[in-house]
Amino acid sequence: MGLRSTALRAVSGTLYHSGLLGPVTRAVTYTKSRPRLPILTFHRVNDDHDPFMPSLPTAVFAGRMAHIARHYAVLPVEELALRLRQGRAPRNALALTFDDGYRDNLTHVAPILKRLGLPATIFLVTGFIGTPNALWVDRVAMAFKIATARRVVVGHGRMLPLGTVRERLLALDAALAHLKRVPNEDRLPAVDHLISALHPGAPERPKRLMLSWDEVGALRGLGFSIGAHTVTHPILSRLAPAQAWEEIQGSKAAIEKALGEPVSAFAYPSGGVGDYNATVKELVRAAGFSCAVTTRRGLNDRDTSALELRRGGPWELHLPTYALKLAYYSATGA
Ligand SMILES: [Zn+2]
Known part of the structure; x- marks a missing residue:
């Protein structure tokens, strides 16, 4: 560990354990002249410790969520986008999002969020839901x-x-x-x-990584909102518009059929600057989505396009350092 990160750990640890991180977090919030809000991204949370399938350990995730529950107003991403547009978002609001539809979102994430009463949005790659196949x-x-x-x-x-x-x-x-x-x-x-x-000759025998439709229904019942993330997870900017439409509209229709209610949030696969374009964005609008998230880091304010919401967050296992970095991210988007 470098000197800089050692010093950061010491400072954040002191702030955290002295109870000063709360006031610091609130002070950061009120330096904003108007709401500029983070949307955080997560994928897998479990205790497999598998370097080939990286995930966040459950205890680390639980610690983060307890901190967030104390210091931030957590909204479903659809509501965060709507309230930003209407100019009535709390200054300390943020949204939690989970990409792809991993089964551990039900087994490991849901119990923690349920206990803390935090909402979150899960973006499904619908072609894999209820199948033994993996991305x-x-x-x-x-x-x-x-x-x-x-x-x-x-x-x-x-x-x-x-x-x-x-x-x-x-x-x-x-x-x-x-x-x-x-x-x-x-x-x-x-x-x-x-x-x-x-591995010549050996068939693939993956364990079931993705949610089933029954499990998606269970997550909805627990209060999660369900968003669409295409059918097969292609890079949409590289598809012909007709194919991109099948992916965008197809994933929306599949979830609406399963849940019997409208789906209004979308996540672009990969989600970087070159991974979607103006045509793709128009198709997302035409399919009836009211908001869409990218993987471009930064904050969202009233002027951010609801179909190009910024998303990211700190990468850090040490909880006090994470808490300080999250305060910094929610102030600067960097
Ligand atoms: Zn994805």
Whole structure:
């Protein structure tokens, strides 16, 4: 750990344990001349400690949520967007969002949020809900974890060793970076090819990672809001408009059919600047969504497009440092 992060830990620890972090957090809130609000992103929360499938440990997540429950007004993302537009959002409001629809959102996240009375939004990749299938990134990660091959060729002829866990993780990173650049229609065949090179002859037997529709219904019953995140998780800017429409509208229709109520929040897959464009944004509007979240860091105010909401948050396991960084993020968006 560097000197700077050691010092930060010491300062944040002192603030946190002396009870001063609350007043600091509130002071930060009131430096804002008008509400500028964070939307936080989460994926998996569990205690698998699996380096191939990174997740937030349950106890770390529970600590964060207890801090957030004490110092922030947590709103569902749809309501946060609406209240911003109407100019009646609390200055200390924020929203919690979970992407993709992992099963641990029910088994590990829901009990903690329920106990604290915090709302959250889960964005589903509907083509995977209720199936044993996993997103291509997870299939690739799993294949590197259980690979029987001693080395593998990634991309354009680079041969990478698979001896140690560290080598496997490095090779996995290289493979994911390469596959993200492969055109959409070529990606799944390339994934299949890579997986069979990693463990020739062995069928994939993933444990069920994603929620079932019954479990989605249970989460809705617990007060979660359910948003759409496409059918198959493609990069929408790389699709023809007709295909992008199928993905956007198709995921909305699937959730509405399952829950019997309208869905108004959308999350762009990958969600960076180049991952959606003006055409995609228009399609999201035409499908009837009232808000959509990106993965561009920053805060949201009255002038932020409701279809291009900023999202992010600190990455930090040490709770006092997380709490201080969250106060800083909610003040500056950086
Ligand atoms: Zn996603």
